[in-house]
Amino acid sequence: MKFEAPGAAYSLKPAAGTTDWAGRLGRPARPVEACEKPGSVYILKKPAAGDNIQDVAATTRKAARTTERYMTNRAEVYDVAIIGAGVCGANIARKLSQYELRVALLEKEIDVSLGTSKANSGIVHGGFHDNKKYLKARLELKGALMFERLHEELDFPFERCGIVVVALHEDELRTIEQLYLQGVENGVIGIEMCSRERMLELEPKLSPDTMGGLYAPSGGIVEPYRFVFSLVESARKNGVDLITEFAAALARRKDDEWILTALDGREIRARYVVNSAGLFADTLSKAFGAEDFTIKPRKGEYYLLDKMTRAKPNRVVFPVPTAVSKGMLIIPTVEGTVLIGPTASAVEDKEDFSTTRQELEKILQSARIMIPSISETDVITSFAGLRPTCGEDFIVELSAKVPHLVQVAAIQSPGLTASPAIGEYVKDLLKKDGLRLVEKPDWDPYVDKVRRARDLSPWELDEMVAKDPAYGDIVCRCERVSEAEIVQAIRAGHSTLDGIKYVTRAQMGRCQGGFCAYKIIKILMRETGMSYEEVTKRGGGSYVLRGEL
């Protein structure tokens, strides 16, 4: 099929002002200008009169997927380049966007938050698991308190629902007491020891074998990838350049600057560099000739349960921790599904996100000990994430071997909780290292709030449809996501099926895309001008379609 104009062919609906064979009238395409944000790497070009539509579509594709803006800024020197757009890199980028600095956020994948930040428990921890002698505990305590404000500014799903730790034996009650004392010493607000009766009152679905436990009302839940997307959006709004598909491989010093070379040969120059490359922070560090440490991936596998499950608790349910792990949890996510896991197994391959039969079986067994009504019929998907581990503590420090490099490595649990504090901490380290920080007078901490069909009453939805009819086309039935939200996500630069999924939740529900994937493919093709061969699940070789009839 050949397209006549972007937005006309491949459209689910007839073109504006025309009718299709069934007599349905098309509506005007939404204006393309809306997506031309200043400071954006992703620019969808508006066709001008006389342009060859094919050329425009091709340029649009290129701009949407690669780094056209970077190419025009080849000679520019960044003040700070941050390697890795996970939750740490994103927090650091947003923090630095407050100051008069040229900042580049470099990501090797096609979209942000596709590594460890995507697949984790999504918990704002309660501050009682670790002693304050650890940097990770101090950053956790500080970071946990920053979430209300970030939530207000950045519009990502967050809820301070509380955490309970369940003791099923007398022995475990003694560990509970240790955790309680540690929490008190750490200054955790509202932490309490609970009797069996109190625990079952808080969480009636817990096993009748519950002996007692710990309750930390300050613990919470967050959608980790949405947190990263919002942080990156905010950073970009305030002038940070996001450069995706930039796999930094080499670094050299020249004229008091770092020159970073990507696998594809592109180069970036920067005065300061932050290595927040997650699982690959060790190879990056070596590329800089800096510290020699080894990041060992530890795999965590999860099951996701349908919102309709009867086993959903009100708070995050923890078992009593062991020496190596916080154990397998039952997490009521902000969006209503229930997450169970993670397992913990050391693996070799940093790109091995596969799940295994043995580990998955452990999850159900372990979760059922705490909440017996958990059923395998509620499982909608399973996934795995890799924790980047290296010793017991985080590594957040200036390199002692090379100049102007900040190492942000080994950020495993409670990394998500600590990440806002890591942003502040890295800013302070850079300042200490001589980076001049001048606050921007016009820094805008807020991002535009997206109206989501699933949060609206029929009356509110009626009003939204009057403004933008695409709110009336529900594309994803399971999570109730409208076409308008999908188009907004695409225009914000998310050009893969997974990217759209994590931003909008479309394909994330019980049918896992069975009903809506083809609709999203068509919208993606219509909005970006991609051909069917260019549509991928998450970039690289993850193409979705392999031929036309």
Next chain:
Amino acid sequence: MKQLKFDAVVIGGGAAGMSAAAELRSRGYSALVIEREEELGGILLQCIHNGFGLIEFNEELSGPEFAQRIEERAVALGIETLCGTTVLEIRREGGFNVVYGVSSKHGGLRVEARAVVLAMGCRERNRGNIRIPGSRPSGVYTAGLAQRLVNIDGYLPGKDVVIIGSGDIGLIMARRLSWSGCKVHGVVEILPYPSGLTRNIVQCLEDFGIPLYLSHLTTNIRGKDRVKAVEITPVENGAVRFDKSFEIPCDTVLLSVGLVPENELSRGLGVEINPATNGPWVDSRLMTNVPGVFACGNVLHVHDLVDYVAEEARRAGACAAQWLAGDSPSRELRLKTGSNVRYLNPAKVDPDRENKIYLRSMVVKNSAVLEVRMDGKVVKSLKKAHVQPSEMLSLTLGPKDFADPGQMSANQAVQVEIAIV
């Protein structure tokens, strides 16, 4: 916000919804069909193969032809339709059932209805539901999604295909993809017998030389970006023989591992669900526990043939019309599943009229007998040459089967049981 009133609102414009609405109209009641897609017909529209309508129309039709026949009849009878409209919620408000919906054309909608017919159909079980471990590359599709992509949008999901599960849609897709130049390397079924209809095994696999691996479990999906291979492991006497695992290289995996009625809207309304069918519990009128709310088609239980769906939906429409007229059965008997019966639908019978019962066997059996027992006494028996779980059975029970009605009314707790022996 638009406000509407109808005697009956039918949710879903597939074969079931259209048939139920047509029946309501033919009995003089106003009926509105709400369909989320842009046109009526439901999943039939992507089923371009034939084999539909042998019972309903006495001829062999394709899916779209079958849908068209039903639509023409319903439209001629004067049903109202709202396409491109998603139902958001059904609520009880002041004795009415109120349906809330939204569409890009009309914005929010509020429809008051005395009766509601649930006809939302079913969804496909997916990889997560059957918990296949491994990586999560692209190239894993449910068979129905692949069918939609090929038959309506004209795209091929891949070239080298392995199909997991021997459900009918998977079998049909094995044939469809072979015709389109793809190589189907095999169909993997965990059970020792196929889940699809025998005619599809013959016409879609045997005629194309596609191997069917019975008693085989899919134990892994490999590939980083795109599927590279699936790992298949034989199951022998209930034991998974990992020592005998083997791999089939492929770039595409299609899943045809069963269908689940889509009852999220029903649950929101407080409709009770039968765990054996994942559909609502219904009485002899196909009415759920919520007064005036009826269910039919694949939302009630998954059918083998659309012909059965249309028949059941007509019955639901007729019962809804009788309920609107104020008629209700004077008594009902609870039906119990006896030996070897997975489920029965409906779960109650009205002994004063003819009742059509659909049921599914739990076993594969030759020369089986369907027995209806009342208080342990066999009142009816039917011989079946062959029964198997994938082929739905039906029977009718009428007043003549319930002998001695006097005794029955005295003893309301009478047990009616259907068994396969």
